[in-house]
Amino acid sequence: MRHLIDPADFTLDETLRLMDLADRIHDDPSAYKDVAYRKRLATLFYEPSTRTRLSFEAAMLNLGGQVIGFPDARVSSASKGETVADTIRIISCYADIAAMRHPKEGAPLRAARYSRIPVINAGDGGHSHPTQTLLDMMTIRRRKGRLDNLTIGFCGDLKFGRTVHSLIKSLSRLPGMRFVLISPEELRVPDYIISEILAPNGIDYVETRNLEESLPELDILYMTRVQQERFFNEEDYIRLKNSYILTKDKLALAPADMAVLHPLPRVNEITLDVDDDPRAAYFEQAQNGVYMRMALIMTLLGLADPKTGEVAFDVNG
Amino acid sequence: MLTVDEILNGVVIDHITAGTGLGLYHMMELEKLHDASVALLQNVRSQKSGKKDIIKIEGDVSKLNFDILGYLDPKITITVIENGHIVNKIRPKQPQRLVNVIKCTNPRCVTSIEEGCDHIFTLTPSGRYRCVYCEQEFRVKP
Numbered sequence: 179m180r181h182l183i184d185p186a187d188f189t190l191d192e193t194l195r196l197m198d199l200a201d202r203i204h205d206d207p208s209a210y211k212d213v214a215y216r217k218r219l220a221t222l223f224y225e226p227s228t229r230t231r232l233s234f235e236a237a238m239l240n241l242g243g244q245v246i247g248f249p250d251a252r253v254s255s256a257s258k259g260e261t262v263a264d265t266i267r268i269i270s271c272y273a274d275i276a277a278m279r280h281p282k283e284g285a286p287l288r289a290a291r292y293s294r295i296p297v298i299n300a301g302d303g304g305h306s307h308p309t310q311t312l313l314d315m316m317t318i319r320r321r322k323g324r325l326d327n328l329t330i331g332f333c334g335d336l337k338f339g340r341t342v343h344s345l346i347k348s349l350s351r352l353p354g355m356r357f358v359l360i361s362p363e364e365l366r367v368p369d370y371i372i373s374e375i376l377a378p379n380g381i382d383y384v385e386t387r388n389l390e391e392s393l394p395e396l397d398i399l400y401m402t403r404v405q406q407e408r409f410f411n412e413e414d415y416i417r418l419k420n421s422y423i424l425t426k427d428k429l430a431l432a433p434a435d436m437a438v439l440h441p442l443p444r445v446n447e448i449t450l451d452v453d454d455d456p457r458a459a460y461f462e463q464a465q466n467g468v469y470m471r472m473a474l475i476m477t478l479l480g481l482a483d484p485k486t487g488e489v490a491f492d493v494n495g
Numbered sequence: 496m497l498t499v500d501e502i503l504n505g506v507v508i509d510h511i512t513a514g515t516g517l518g519l520y521h522m523m524e525l526e527k528l529h530d531a532s533v534a535l536l537q538n539v540r541s542q543k544s545g546k547k548d549i550i551k552i553e554g555d556v557s558k559l560n561f562d563i564l565g566y567l568d569p570k571i572t573i574t575v576i577e578n579g580h581i582v583n584k585i586r587p588k589q590p591q592r593l594v595n596v597i598k599c600t601n602p603r604c605v606t607s608i609e610e611g612c613d614h615i616f617t618l619t620p621s622g623r624y625r626c627v628y629c630e631q632e633f634r635v636k637p
Binding site: 302303370 | 601603604605606607608609610611612619620621626627628629630631632
């Protein structure tokens with residue numbers, strides 16, 4: 179049995195196989211409508227996250243499976259003080275696979291250690307959100323046709339943005355990657371991203387404050403939201419927030435085949451007039467997320483792809 | 496330069512990262528050593544690192560846990576002195592994994608709420624320890 183707690187839980191080869199399956203589902207979703215018949219997904223959401231929960235539920239329903247669970251800790255036994263370890267042992271009796279969102283970092287790992295069913299981390303605090311990473315990678319590959327030799331710009335809050343950290347870690351396993359880290363001084367990537375991931379692997383990166391100057395060289399622009407609560411000074415927040423708004427005018431500086439990604443929700447960091455630009459890929463990400471989660475559920479349950487007759491990779495070894 | 500008398504019987508904990516000596520003092524619970532003389536020297540000039548802290552303990556140190564020094568600060572050296580002579584110089588080893596030895600202090604970590612949850616840290620390639628749950632790096636507080 180395998181779990182997905184951190185993006186690095188899967189080897190690069192396994193990740194690529196999973197993406198291949200998600201691509202096949204993308205191209206012919208109806209072929210997969212009964213793959214998980216009579217299988218049950220438990221969505222254990224200790225904090226509300228409507229889009230992620232609905233994406234998991236849609237994925238399971240698309241596979242012909244069923245869904246049980248809770249959308250908020252207030253309606254779970256956690257409100258009575260039950261531990262994560264106990265909850266997952268009980269849920270293991272009711273479902274075949276679980277997706278857990280929890281405000282405490284490491285809670286899904288704690289659950290996985292006591293679980294008899296595969297556990298998927300659907301986001302644990304500011305720590306990790308591996309299915310977001312997988313769908314980001316899927317979107318990049320579908321847009322660019324490859325996952326190597328790309329220049330990827332990350333823009334906005336690179337300090338607290340967990341999606342950025344996970345994606346940098348995962349993409350660092352691929353050859354020829356170059357990262358352009360665009361952020362205010364106050365929201366630079368944490369030192370460990372550089373000292374433990376980029377530098378030891380000899381990965382080319384540059385840190386800059388300027389979005390406009392960076393745009394012409396990017397294959398991918400990954401936008402994030404600058405969060406007000408991270409600042410002590412309202413003036414600094416407003417000054418910095420407004421320097422990282424992607425507008426149609428700024429986008430004119432970017433290559434015609436660049437893709438703009440964003441984990442969503444956005445506030446004002448991408449103006450609405452960018453949505454109609456063919457480079458806007460953020461709504462595609464949400465769609466790809468359903469296919470990626472379908473591929474993940476199938477694989478962790480050991481269900482074969484009806485198109486190939488094979489499981490994406492072995493989960494029992 | 497400030498000098499502290501040489502030790503006849505005891506230990507010198509040297510090469511402590513400057514500014515963390517007091518935190519280390521508390522983690523080793525040296526305040527409970529009622530029968531030993533303890534000197535904490537802060538920001539001592541060092542050829543290697545510019546500045547360092549040193550702890551000198553004169554007296555019975557048999558009840559002290561020196562093992563923890565390896566994961567608190569891997570640069571540390573421990574010199575054991577008996578009858579005015581150096582009898583042993585130890586550089587503590589860093590175990591790959593620590594279970595319930597140090598505690599994760601991240602308030603957002605599952606260990607902060609989950610009853611019966613072990614505090615587990617693993618050694619990273621850079622010689623630091625990270626909580627397996629939240630991946631927060633363990634640091635000795637100054």
